[in-house]
Amino acid sequence: MKKLLIDLAFFLAVVFFLPSFVLGQTPTPGQIAPKAYTCPPELDQIYQQINTGEKCTTNYEEFKTDPKLFHYWTDDEEVTMQGRAKERARQFIDWVMNHSSIDNHPVLLKVWSTARNVSYFFVILTAALLGLGIIIGQRTNFDTGVKVWPSVIKILTSILYIAFSATIVISIIQLSDVMMKFFIENLGGKDLFNIYFNIGEKNYFFFGIKDLNMGAQESIKTQLFILKLTEITYYILGGMLILRKIILWFLLFVSPFLPILFSFSLIKNVGWIWIRVFFQWVFYGPLFALFLGALATIWKAGIPFIFDFSRHDIAAGYIYPTATNILWGGPAQKLTSLNNINYIDPYVEYIITLIMLWAVTFFPWWLLRTYLDYCCEGISAIKNLLLSNFGPGRNPPSPGPTLSPVSLTTNLGAALKIPKEVETSMKTRIETVEEIKKAETEEIVHSLDMRATKITDVARFETNKTTNETFNKNINYLKNPTQATTINERQKYMNIRVELSNRAAKADPLAGRIVSSVFAPALEQVKNRAAIINTLPKMAPVT
Structure with missing residues (x-):
């Protein structure tokens, strides 16, 4: 659309501006004197007030004697x-x-009705393809519960919309x-x-x-x-x-x-x-x-x-x-x-x-x-x-094997534990989507000030007010990126959240621990904890 407007402006400029350079020409001495008109009376009064010697004339020969002084009005x-x-x-x-x-x-x-009739044909064709897909799916999955009503409702809604x-x-x-x-x-x-x-x-x-x-x-x-x-x-x-x-x-x-x-x-x-x-x-x-x-x-x-x-x-x-x-x-x-x-x-x-x-x-x-x-x-x-x-078909990442929920900070300290060999003294710059995708999970965690490799780090989170506020801010922004104050921050935390979720789905252990600790709601965390307890070996009573 922007290119169309530029082309339109260029076309109008060519059509309207180029002819404007062909103005009415001032007669040359060899030409017949053009028809003269008297000046508006107000202009005669102004010429007298400004006192520069200018005045109107209807005599073309007099005008030619001094075109700077005399005003000669004619057709144009x-x-x-x-x-x-x-x-x-x-x-x-x-x-x-x-x-x-x-x-x-x-x-x-009339034109709309033609498009409507064609749309009816395509809806019928879509319904036929959908039915064929259901039949083929039943033959391969052997599922006795056929869920056709959602598809039928969609088809009926489509027909109703097309009609109106x-x-x-x-x-x-x-x-x-x-x-x-x-x-x-x-x-x-x-x-x-x-x-x-x-x-x-x-x-x-x-x-x-x-x-x-x-x-x-x-x-x-x-x-x-x-x-x-x-x-x-x-x-x-x-x-x-x-x-x-x-x-x-x-x-x-x-x-x-x-x-x-x-x-x-x-x-x-x-x-x-x-x-x-x-x-x-x-x-x-x-x-x-x-x-x-x-x-x-x-x-x-x-x-x-x-x-x-x-x-x-x-x-x-x-x-x-x-x-x-x-x-x-x-x-x-x-x-x-x-x-x-x-x-x-x-x-x-x-x-x-x-x-x-x-x-x-x-x-x-x-x-x-x-x-x-x-x-x-x-x-x-x-x-x-x-x-x-x-997303459908995606199992939530399993939480880390811990059974004793102490506090959120302590739990996160254990979940975000990073090996010493990957610790660095400088923060990695992670802002754009490309940088987030290229960075290691440890680098992403490091950039968010969420490292907790030993008990002193946990103590630092609890005692240092600035560190604690930064830590809580990053956690809250990861939970809900729309809380960020600027557009760039919202986009950054949204991208980090998506990337960590994708890595957790690909069995990245650190990303899985972060997702299970930060993203999962409280009810889901309880369910995950109960599932872990059920998987523990049970002791049989000694008789």
Whole structure:
């Protein structure tokens, strides 16, 4: 998706930016004099106030005598094209915001029904394969207790979901659209897109003129560039909303296949991908509407930056000359020829409004993507942890042959005994998954300050407060990694716990003692102790 957005941005840059370098040309002396227009009266007054000798003229020959001094207004094709393009973009985003889609349209349900029928066939095929597997299993295991009801319930649930998948998916989509509508209408988002034009289709019949004065050309290029950026922003913003709806329609078509995907371990992850993408785009709409409505509220009250708008309509605020008849400005501005982004404060306000629109467009998508990545990684880690400890067919590691439970510290001291020849004076750095897998079990125990090779170590655990706190912290984090304060610590202890469990299952004696002493719940420890007692030789009475 990230690569797609980059490619889209490059395409739009090529389409919109490259033509902008072909501007209306200043006539050369050999050309016919272009049609002249009178300057706005406000500009004549400003030229007199700034007292630089500048003035408007409708005589082209007089203008040519000093293009720096005289202002000559004439028709310009580029300004006309840009003005109409901006109005088209405004109408586009206004249409997208005020026209909802028909999610239960018959053509969408027709495509879904085709996918539903195919899903029914695959469910029947899956049931046949399942029945064949049960028959073959009975012939080899000779088990008279056939447990078919769980499988039958799964098949019936799958058929029920397939039949109502369209209703479920469309209901979720419509609920998200209702939330979008609520935020947009209550916070004023639908009236947001009136930055530089009054609302109305009549603006499309606009004809542009510009000032040929040499000092006004930079202002013209900057204005056309920023307005083109606004146009692109409108198209991307509306395009994201339309893209969201189209992706949700496609996911609706695939929804009947979810039970089949979850029936096989090999393709189960595809089903999780569907769920992840579906909810990412479902929640994008309400988040987008919430931020957009908040943006409208902020714009109406005033963007919370320090601006100086006191220089409007006076000579002190006429720094960037008005050079076209396109009036533009930030939100809640009353636009005139002298309030047309003529100095830095309204210009910065306009740039901030564009950045805020970009944030509204992309931040919800990035936020949901990051949350789902973090959420899925955490769920996967917890799942691996649970499978490593409580997986089917895995016998719990047998505890060490001790019958006298004294205290937890003493029991752990005996369980974590390490031969002297492997003791080291330096701690081994064990942080990443690779380091944990490569390290010996003794090194893992050493890194956690859980060594107890002699009675003095046990005494140190009991008497030294710092050592005791570190020891108890490591024990508690191993028992429940979610208690760790940071993400890195949670991941580290989770990885160590999984690795020790795997090694205990492979008959690693030290790992087995750690797992039986630390991970096993109290009830299981009692059961293990009782099992050991039962295995001891019993003395027959002497008769």
